[in-house]
Amino acid sequence: MNNAGDATLEHHWMPFTANRDFKANPRLQVRAEGMYYWNDRGEKILDGVSGLFCVAAGHNRPEIREAVYRQLGELDYAPHLQLGFPGSFELARQLAELTPGDLNRVFFTCTGSDAVETSLKIALAYHRARGEGQRIRLVGRDRGYHGVNFGGMSVGGIGRNREAFGPLLPGVLHLRHTWQPENRFTQGQPERGAELADDLESMVQTHGNTIAACIVEPVAGSTGALVPPKGYLERLRQICGRHGILLIFDEVITGFGRLGKPFAAQTYGVTPDIIAMAKGITNGCLPMGAVAVREGIYNCITEAASDGGIELFHGYTYSGAPAAVAAAVATLEIYRREGLFERAAKMAPYFLDAIFSLQDLPNITDIRGDGMIAGIDLALKDNTPGKAGRAAFLGLYEAGVLTKATGDTLLLAPPLIAEESDFAFIAEKLRRVLA
Numbered sequence: 001m002n003n004a005g006d007a008t009l010e011h012h013w014m015p016f017t018a019n020r021d022f023k024a025n026p027r028l029q030v031r032a033e034g035m036y037y038w039n040d041r042g043e044k045i046l047d048g049v050s051g052l053f054c055v056a057a058g059h060n061r062p063e064i065r066e067a068v069y070r071q072l073g074e075l076d077y078a079p080h081l082q083l084g085f086p087g088s089f090e091l092a093r094q095l096a097e098l099t100p101g102d103l104n105r106v107f108f109t110c111t112g113s114d115a116v117e118t119s120l121k122i123a124l125a126y127h128r129a130r131g132e133g134q135r136i137r138l139v140g141r142d143r144g145y146h147g148v149n150f151g152g153m154s155v156g157g158i159g160r161n162r163e164a165f166g167p168l169l170p171g172v173l174h175l176r177h178t179w180q181p182e183n184r185f186t187q188g189q190p191e192r193g194a195e196l197a198d199d200l201e202s203m204v205q206t207h208g209n210t211i212a213a214c215i216v217e218p219v220a221g222s223t224g225a226l227v228p229p230k231g232y233l234e235r236l237r238q239i240c241g242r243h244g245i246l247l248i249f250d251e252v253i254t255g256f257g258r259l260g261k262p263f264a265a266q267t268y269g270v271t272p273d274i275i276a277m278a279k280g281i282t283n284g285c286l287p288m289g290a291v292a293v294r295e296g297i298y299n300c301i302t303e304a305a306s307d308g309g310i311e312l313f314h315g316y317t318y319s320g321a322p323a324a325v326a327a328a329v330a331t332l333e334i335y336r337r338e339g340l341f342e343r344a345a346k347m348a349p350y351f352l353d354a355i356f357s358l359q360d361l362p363n364i365t366d367i368r369g370d371g372m373i374a375g376i377d378l379a380l381k382d383n384t385p386g387k388a389g390r391a392a393f394l395g396l397y398e399a400g401v402l403t404k405a406t407g408d409t410l411l412l413a414p415p416l417i418a419e420e421s422d423f424a425f426i427a428e429k430l431r432r433v434l435a
Helices: 019-024 062-074 086-098 112-129 150-155 194-210 232-243 264-268 295-303 322-338 340-356 387-399 420-434
Strands: 029-033 036-039 044-047 105-109 137-141 172-175 211-216 246-250 274-277 289-293 364-370 373-378 404-406 409-412
Touching: 044 420, 062 322, 086 105, 086 289, 086 322, 105 112, 105 295, 112 150, 112 211, 112 246, 112 274, 112 289, 112 295, 137 150, 137 194, 150 172, 172 194, 172 211, 194 211, 194 232, 211 232, 232 246, 289 295, 322 340, 340 364, 340 373, 340 420, 373 387, 387 404, 387 409, 387 420
Parallel strands: 137 172, 137 211, 211 246, 246 274
Antiparallel strands: 029 036, 036 044, 105 289, 274 289, 364 373, 373 409, 404 409
16 A cells, blocks of 8 residues: 555554545655655655654665564564573673663563653562562653553653553653753753752651662653753662662663763763663664563572572563564664764764754744754744644654654754754755745
8 A cells, every 4th residue: 555545544543643634735755765754645755753762773774674584484473581682682681782871681571661661560579589579669751652551651751641541550750851041052961950859868868768770761751852961860869779769761762872872871971770671672663571570589589489480570572573683683783883873972972963953943942952862942833832842843754854743842863874954954845835
């Protein structure tokens, strides 16, 4: 099916979409290669957001396609409950080479939402295994996005994602977000705001040793690329360490080179206890997520179980599915061979300069970014939240650039293969549409 006329649209309930509006005026992508999509009208669309922050190596890589094809010809599916598949162990080894510190034990999931859920459950299981089962509270952050499962929604802090689903998990606390008006139009980490991490210290004073884990995105991505103030993540790390709280980094967006190193933890020099990852792990071509934990966490949980007993009652049908594993191994090889993480670090200043060149536009109220991700806040349109963002998203699509709009914020995160000419094209279209 290559155009809207070939498809009946009514049966598909689309995620995070104005379904009635879309089906009245569909935007269908039918082909992709490199930096571009082509829609069903034959129009070429520059991918300014890596699909959905996941296509870091560019679209339609033959190496990944062929690896998946070979794997399906050998072993299509293998369960991981009391059985194994050699490829998943090799992928875990390769991921352990990329993660910081001793985060060298890897649990495979299906998506980023599952990776977050797994991280939270591991944190709770760890404290129970070490005799501190009273640690049942979880700490998230306002404006945080941690997927759509109940644990992730509970620690998340985007109101519209939560409001229709009841009280969610009990005992969850939220730090204040890190956006501050005095930090507007800052490239990289703002100078002010490290003291916001002290919210966690205040929570400890109130709730004592009942807090199990604190989860944050190093850069709060979906809400609008909120870059951490200098010293903020370091202070969170210190507070967590002082009080026996596990620090979880949700690197579903920032992992795999978005900030110029394998993970934002390395970019910012702060090592958490757990990292949740997904998206770029397979270059977006097949669903997959993973959780990397400190060796001591793995040992504590596994050694607490009886001999021959299952240590963690958790997992997924498609944990470490062979085709996804093959895609991930091929993707990591592309990252290594083409030096894409290093390339991202080299190209980031050009990308950020192009986006920040728009700060003179009167309807832009803030721009921020680090590495190869940036957010642009737009002034309200007709006093209606979300109207300006939607209009900009649609206008840019028609102009030939795919972005993501969250409310009245536009997000840019192009593939790591992007050239300076791509940044200039994005900036030119942004200026034309937003002006």
